[in-house]
Structure formats: structure tokens, C-alpha cells
Amino acid sequence: MTTSADAAREAVTRVFGIRHHGPGSARSLRLALEEFAPDTILIEGPADADPLVGFVAADGMRPPVALLAYVPATPARAAFWPYASFSPEWQALRYAAEFAVPVRFCDLPAANALAASDDGGESGDPLAELAAAAGYDDAERWWDAVVESSADATAFDAITEAMAALRDSPVSAVVDAHTLRREAFMRQTMRKALKAGARRLAVVCGAWHAPALTGPLGPAAPDMRLLKGMPKVKATVTWVPWTHSRLSTASGYGAGVTSPGWYHHLFTETEQPVARWLTKVAGVLRAHDLPVSSAHVIEAVRLADTLATLRTRALAGLSEVTEAVRSVLCGGDETMVRVVVAELVVGEALGAVPEGVPTVPLDADLRAAMRTLRLKQEPTPKTLDLDLRKDRELERSRLLHRLRLLGIDWGTPITGEVRNTGTFRESWRLKWRPEFAVAVIEASRWGPTLRIAAQAKILDTAQSTGVTLADLTDALDLALLADLGDATEGLITRLESVAALDHDVTHLLAALPGLTKTLRYGDVRGTDTEALGHVADGLLVRICAGLPGAVTGLDTDAAAQVRALIDAAHTAVHTRDDAWSTAQWLTALEKLAERADVHGALVGRAVRLLSDAGVIDEGQAARRLSAALSIGNTPAAKAAWIDGFLGGRGLLLVHDRELLHLVDGWLESLAEDQFVETLPLLRRTFGAFESGERRAIGRAVRDTGPGPGTAVADIDSARGLLAMRTVAEILGVNS
Incomplete structure (x- = not known):
């Protein structure tokens, strides 16, 4: 037995x-x-x-693929076997x-x-000792020479x-x-x-x-x-797609190799692997506009084989072909060698797994959406331009925004070549990374579908302690972009309650542009934003009521910050194009322009915005500028008023000669110590103009001559020449 x-x-x-x-x-x-x-x-x-x-x-x-194991309760606790x-x-x-x-x-x-x-x-690395015993300083080169070839x-x-x-x-x-x-x-x-x-x-x-x-x-x-x-612990295991770059040691993978692309080539191309490899290299270099001919490839093959013979190797390895690429195909240009290493030696390939592989419901919903919208997971960056007037492309946009809300940044918004065609366009850069498999599993705790999960997460974030108005306006914008209608009402309610408790006018000013942007995107995407309009109106009322107190007693730095907020709010109100909102805002600016206890940069900016809106004409603007430059104000205060009034619009001085005479006359009246004191601010003001604007201002000063009422007497030509050279340098005029 x-x-x-x-x-x-x-x-x-x-x-x-x-x-x-x-x-x-x-x-x-x-x-x-x-x-x-x-x-x-x-x-x-x-x-x-x-x-x-x-x-x-x-x-x-289709490999490369990986076994993914994770703890369902804490999906971030995961491991891969690629x-x-x-x-x-x-x-x-x-x-x-x-x-x-x-x-x-x-x-x-x-x-x-x-x-x-x-x-x-x-x-x-145990192989390092064997490599050292064989006379190699690199374990990878030794293994490649002894085993892999x-x-x-x-x-x-x-x-x-x-x-x-x-x-x-x-x-x-x-x-x-x-x-x-x-x-x-x-x-x-x-x-x-x-x-x-x-x-x-x-x-x-x-x-x-x-x-x-x-x-x-x-x-x-x-x-x-x-x-x-x-x-x-309780663990779940499944198959997920992987990439060659994630097999590389450079990715931090402990069992990785330095050249997965080369190894894939060696395994799949058994006939004439060196010649076929160098042909691929030539294709990559040609794609980067480097002239590489067939003769270059033949010479590179010959050099790689010769190096292998000199090193007593049966077949040229990666070190030999790389040296041949460097010498023959790249002409010693290390930049192009690095391109070859990135695109071929490491390479990039994304695997795939069958539909029946166990997965969480959220991943299944993502796969189904990708099939419907004809989107592919690709490991290399790809630009996607979307026309939001087309149903499929609108749905693609919503999918990508939902993924971003869930922390899965497959797509990153960019400014595309077609961006200037209007708000009906969006551009994205897509790149799928294997670790998104874990991110999808982590996000599945919010819900079984992308829409439900994104809504649950954005509402949870909105209810968190310490959320700001800016956070909520951003969340509202994202909710509309992602078409999360069921979350919008909750976000608006939360926004109203936070705004009611926030008495800082600068916070309200900072939130207004975001709300206006959200209103416009909602209109473009066919979303009902009537409730959001009421929130924006309430926010504007509180801003207009609190603005006088918020701008009192500010130093230069604080005034500059508030000025930027006022500019953004003015643009937002103008963009919304609502008669009531515009009237409320311009009334608040008129009150600000009449204040004598406010920093000159803010008063000057208010006058400028009122002039742009047609509330005051050019004559009134000139009289206000003249008053600001009158005796009684310090040179620094006058320079700040001019900076607020002129900032970002140099052509105003070219077209309005009365304003130009006022500024020019004030500059002429400054004593040397006063000029030196105000010079830094003036340089900042005029330096922000376009070079063409500065040249036009210089020509206008030269051609117009002294303004009305300007007396010319006792001119010191030598000192005047020095002053004119300084002014010419400030204005960007060639002396």
C-alpha cells in the first residue's frame, strides 16, 4: 500500500x-x-x-495589468502586484x-x-553583489547581459x-x-x-x-x-490596468526595472531586435523634427554590434544601443537621448481588463459612461476640446467635472486653442494613471454612481466646519459644471447662511465674481439659476451697504488688495448685465468717490470706473484729478490717486490731453525730494502700461508741449536734460 x-x-x-x-x-x-x-x-x-x-x-x-488588493473600509490601504x-x-x-x-x-x-x-x-539588492563579482557596477546591466539577452x-x-x-x-x-x-x-x-x-x-x-x-x-x-x-484584515482583490511607466524603478516600485519599454521589445521582437529597436528610435526622433535617415540607422546598428563584440556579448544590450543612439542618431545631444529614454526605453502602454472582473459599482458606472461617451483611458497626455452645444460633448464635460469633484483628476482643464470662441468651449488634458483605480474605490463610499457620489461629496464638503464663502461659490460653480442639480439647492441654502454670518465685506467682494461666473455657466448649460440670482442680489446689497466702512483707514497694501477686489466685482456686475445690480453698484462707487477719508488708490479707481461706465464725463474726471493734485495733499497721496485712476489704462492719457496736462504739470511742479519720494509708485503705475502705450504717452508729451497756464521761466538746461532722460526711461521712449 x-x-x-x-x-x-x-x-x-x-x-x-x-x-x-x-x-x-x-x-x-x-x-x-x-x-x-x-x-x-x-x-x-x-x-x-x-x-x-x-x-x-x-x-x-491585455497586460500590463496588476492585482489590486485593498481594505474596503479604508481603500487607501492598498497594494499592487503588477x-x-x-x-x-x-x-x-x-x-x-x-x-x-x-x-x-x-x-x-x-x-x-x-x-x-x-x-x-x-x-x-542581492543581484548587486553578483554583478560586482562579475565586474559590473550596475546590477541591471549585469542581468541584462547574462540573462535577459x-x-x-x-x-x-x-x-x-x-x-x-x-x-x-x-x-x-x-x-x-x-x-x-x-x-x-x-x-x-x-x-x-x-x-x-x-x-x-x-x-x-x-x-x-x-x-x-x-x-x-x-x-x-x-x-x-x-x-x-x-x-x-478583510481585503478585496481585483485586476486593474497598469502601465509600463509604473513598472519602472523611477516610479518608486521596489521590484521595478529601469527599462520596461526595452524589455517589452526584447520579449516581443525575437528577430533582429537591435535593428528593429533602432528603427523605432529613428521614428521617435523624426517625430521631434530631427533628421534621421536609413543610413543613420544602419550605422547605429553596426556600432551597437561592434560594441557588443568588444565587450564579448552575444547580442547588443541596452547600454550598447543607447551609446549608438547617442553617437549616431542624436549627434551627442543628451536632450534627445532623454526623449528616447522617456518614450521608448521606459515607454508607455496601458493594459486592459475584461468587463467581468469584480469591481465596485462606481467603477462599473465609470466604465459604462466611458463606453457611451467613447472615451478611452490612455497613459499619454491627450488634449480634448469640447463644444458644449453638442449633447455628447456636454456629457463628457459633466463626467470629467464629476471625477474631479471625487478627486480623480483624469482630466485637467486647460486653455485650449479654441477657447476664444466663447463659453460654449472647454478644453481638457486627459491622462489616465493606474493609481486612479484606488481613487475610484475610495470615492465609492460616496455612492454607487458618479452623479450620486459627486453630489454626496460636495454637500458633505459644504457642511464642514470652517467652509468659506469662496469655497461655497467654487462648489456651486463645480456643481453646475457637473450637472449636480440635486446638490444645487443645498449649496445655495448653505451659501445664504454662511453669507448672513460673514460681516467681512472683503469676503463678500471675493465671492461675488464666482457667483456671477456660476450664473453665466448655468445659462450656457441650460441650468435654472433663478435662486442663485437672488443670492447674488442679496450679496450685492450687503456689499454696497458695507463698502464705506470697509475702505476707511486702510494702508497702502490693504488698499491695493481691496482695489483688486473692487475691480473683480465691477467686472462681475458688468458681465451679469442686470440693470438693478448695475445701478446699485455704481451708486456705491459714487459714494466712495466722494469720500475724503479713503486711500487715494481707491478713490482714483472709483472715479476711473465711474468714468468708464459713463456716470461721469471726461471733464468731471479731469476736475477730480485736478482736485486730487491740488495743494494740501502729500506727493505720495497724489501718486496713489493717479495709480488708482490710471492703473492698467495708459491710453487714457494719450486720448485725453487735459488729463495729460494735469499729470505733466504736477510732475513739473515736484521738488527733487518729492519726485524721488513718488518715483517708485510712478514707475509701478507707468511700468504696468504696454510698451506701445508708454511710447504713445511720450510722443503726446513731446508733441503737445506745455499745457494751458504753464509758465516757462528760468530753465536749467543741464538739469532739465537729466530730468528728461529719466522721464523718457520711465515712459519707455528712446532718447
Whole structure:
């Protein structure tokens, strides 16, 4: 009678120590599996992901992809196990699917990994020591030269032996407790597979773990003690799309490689890989307007092959082809070499997962919306210009705004080339990143669909302590952009209550432009904003009533801030084009312009805005300017009034010669110490004008001559020349 122990002795186990995401390892593993013909395969990966193995061969599954494990209660607590087409683990999964071989993951379950307090993993790079022993200063270059450039099914025993020597070496990194627990779990999984009847068991794991799994497994008791009492959390595992750039070490991925794009090329292009690679490089450089001919490519291939021969390599590796690219195709231009590295060596490719993969309802709603609106997740930036008069493009805009509200910045608003065609246009820059998969899961706590989730989140934010008027007006604007009609009423109610309790007129002034913008966007998008109009009216009444008190006793810096708010509010009222609102606002500005106890920059600005609105004519504006420049005011106060009146509109002095004479006469009357005192403010005022405006003012001063009533006497030509040169420099006039 044959016992279970006898059966285990009859079974054959092969451990294949691989390098994660190595094309040479993947090709060698595929050959080794075909030669070994296992009846069971175990792969390093979270054991609770076993139910997802069946999706590997499903339609729509395209690497790079990753296993995502997360804690449903706190989705930000997550971990990824990514695979590319050139990952050995993926090739093992594909082999199992093609030949109907049972396959399981054998590493610690994600439920344990996510509960672990330590990060785990080996400290240091064990390959670096092997590379140093072989004379390489870079472990990646050594692995690329020894393993990745060829396929050898017999290399695994040598790799395991080398790793065993490293683990036993006194200078090697100490194997940490988390790694020991992982290896104990792997051995336990192997024992279960053998007990279940496996006779030809293949184990695919990182090369560092291979020595711990090779040979007799020994008694299970020590491993059980290591695993006893391990912390555990409730975890959910699914497949998500991944990108090549996220497989790169530059992304912070601990098991990453520096050149995923190159590795993908090596794995997929088995015939003349160097020539085909350099042809791709030529295409990239031509796309960047660099003249690269076929002769350049031929010469680059020759140089790469020559370098490989000199370095006794069977095939040119990445270092050789990069040197050939630098010397022949880029002419030594490191900038273009970096372009090649970014676009090809690292590369960018986004995988895909089948529709049936388990997911949260919010993700399913997002996928359905993307199909309907014909939007694709792409890893490279793409500009999307939308015409909001078209139903589909309007819905695209709403989708992107809802995602932004939920913290999923797939789209970023930009100023596009068609922006000047009006408010019916929107431009976005789209770029999908793998971590958005976690962001979608996190956002699912707000609701099962994008609309419901966005409404719930924006209302929750509005009710938070410390929310400001500006925050609420921004939220209202976003709610209308995202078509969250059910949230609008709650936001308006909250806005009214916060505004009623806020007695700071500067806060009210700051909120008014946002409300006006929201009103206009609502009109463009066909949204009912009547209630919002009542809020804006109430806000304006309180601003007009509180403005006199808010502008009293301000210093120069505070006056400059209030002036900017008044400018924005004036633009908002003008944009709204409502007769009642305009009348209320202009009345408040008239009261401000009559005040004698207000900073000159604000009075000057009020006069200027009233003049622009036609409330006062040019003659009245000139008389007010003359009064401001009269005896009794300090030079600094006069300069501030002029700055407020003229700021941003230099052509006013060109077209209104009376104003020009007043300013010119005042400047002529200044004593030297007064001129020096006011010069910084004057430079700021005139420096803000366009260069063409400054030249026009200079010509007007030159051509017009002294104004009426100006006496010319006792002119010191030498000192006058110095003064004129200074004025010419201020005005931007060539002397």
C-alpha cells in the first residue's frame, strides 16, 4: 500500500527562481515549463487572488495589468502586484491557461500583507553583489547581459545556487522576519499541492526565495509556528490596468526595472531586435523634427554590434544601443537621448481588463459612461476640446467635472486653442494613471454612481466646519459644471447662511465674481439659476451697504488688495448685465468717490470706473484729478490717486490731453525730494502700461508741449536734460 509520504517522495518539484519583469527570465521560464510539463503550478503572488486566475485568458485582458488588493473600509490601504507581458509570472499564468494546468498563487494572502506593520521585502539588492563579482557596477546591466539577452531553460539551477551562496554569505543582507513568513507560507502551499495529488509541481518565485523552497520541505511545524497569530484584515482583490511607466524603478516600485519599454521589445521582437529597436528610435526622433535617415540607422546598428563584440556579448544590450543612439542618431545631444529614454526605453502602454472582473459599482458606472461617451483611458497626455452645444460633448464635460469633484483628476482643464470662441468651449488634458483605480474605490463610499457620489461629496464638503464663502461659490460653480442639480439647492441654502454670518465685506467682494461666473455657466448649460440670482442680489446689497466702512483707514497694501477686489466685482456686475445690480453698484462707487477719508488708490479707481461706465464725463474726471493734485495733499497721496485712476489704462492719457496736462504739470511742479519720494509708485503705475502705450504717452508729451497756464521761466538746461532722460526711461521712449 502506498502512503501519502511515499506519494510525496514520488512527486517531482522544480523551483524556478526568476527576476520579476525580466524578458529573459520569462522566455527561459516558458521553455522550462514546456520541457518540465507540470501538472500544477504555484506562482509568487497573494493567495487570496486565486479566484481571479480565470480572467487571465478572458477576452479583453491585455497586460500590463496588476492585482489590486485593498481594505474596503479604508481603500487607501492598498497594494499592487503588477505584471507585464514580459513578466515571468504572467507567462506562467498564460502557460497554465493554454494547457489547462491548475495554477495557484502561493505567497501570503493580501489580507495578511495589508495588515502587516512592516513593509517587508529584502533590504538591498542581492543581484548587486553578483554583478560586482562579475565586474559590473550596475546590477541591471549585469542581468541584462547574462540573462535577459538570451533564453536558457537550464539557467534556473545556476541562479538558485548563486542565490543560496548569497544568502549564506556573511556580507549578505539578513533575511527579515516578513520574508521568512512569506517563505514559510510558500512551503505550506507547496505541501498542500503535493498532498492534493500534484506529481510534477512547478514553483515560480523571485530568485531570492528559490533556495528556501528547493529540496526537501521538511516538517511543517516550524512553518506553522512562524505563521501563527499573523494579523489579518478583510481585503478585496481585483485586476486593474497598469502601465509600463509604473513598472519602472523611477516610479518608486521596489521590484521595478529601469527599462520596461526595452524589455517589452526584447520579449516581443525575437528577430533582429537591435535593428528593429533602432528603427523605432529613428521614428521617435523624426517625430521631434530631427533628421534621421536609413543610413543613420544602419550605422547605429553596426556600432551597437561592434560594441557588443568588444565587450564579448552575444547580442547588443541596452547600454550598447543607447551609446549608438547617442553617437549616431542624436549627434551627442543628451536632450534627445532623454526623449528616447522617456518614450521608448521606459515607454508607455496601458493594459486592459475584461468587463467581468469584480469591481465596485462606481467603477462599473465609470466604465459604462466611458463606453457611451467613447472615451478611452490612455497613459499619454491627450488634449480634448469640447463644444458644449453638442449633447455628447456636454456629457463628457459633466463626467470629467464629476471625477474631479471625487478627486480623480483624469482630466485637467486647460486653455485650449479654441477657447476664444466663447463659453460654449472647454478644453481638457486627459491622462489616465493606474493609481486612479484606488481613487475610484475610495470615492465609492460616496455612492454607487458618479452623479450620486459627486453630489454626496460636495454637500458633505459644504457642511464642514470652517467652509468659506469662496469655497461655497467654487462648489456651486463645480456643481453646475457637473450637472449636480440635486446638490444645487443645498449649496445655495448653505451659501445664504454662511453669507448672513460673514460681516467681512472683503469676503463678500471675493465671492461675488464666482457667483456671477456660476450664473453665466448655468445659462450656457441650460441650468435654472433663478435662486442663485437672488443670492447674488442679496450679496450685492450687503456689499454696497458695507463698502464705506470697509475702505476707511486702510494702508497702502490693504488698499491695493481691496482695489483688486473692487475691480473683480465691477467686472462681475458688468458681465451679469442686470440693470438693478448695475445701478446699485455704481451708486456705491459714487459714494466712495466722494469720500475724503479713503486711500487715494481707491478713490482714483472709483472715479476711473465711474468714468468708464459713463456716470461721469471726461471733464468731471479731469476736475477730480485736478482736485486730487491740488495743494494740501502729500506727493505720495497724489501718486496713489493717479495709480488708482490710471492703473492698467495708459491710453487714457494719450486720448485725453487735459488729463495729460494735469499729470505733466504736477510732475513739473515736484521738488527733487518729492519726485524721488513718488518715483517708485510712478514707475509701478507707468511700468504696468504696454510698451506701445508708454511710447504713445511720450510722443503726446513731446508733441503737445506745455499745457494751458504753464509758465516757462528760468530753465536749467543741464538739469532739465537729466530730468528728461529719466522721464523718457520711465515712459519707455528712446532718447
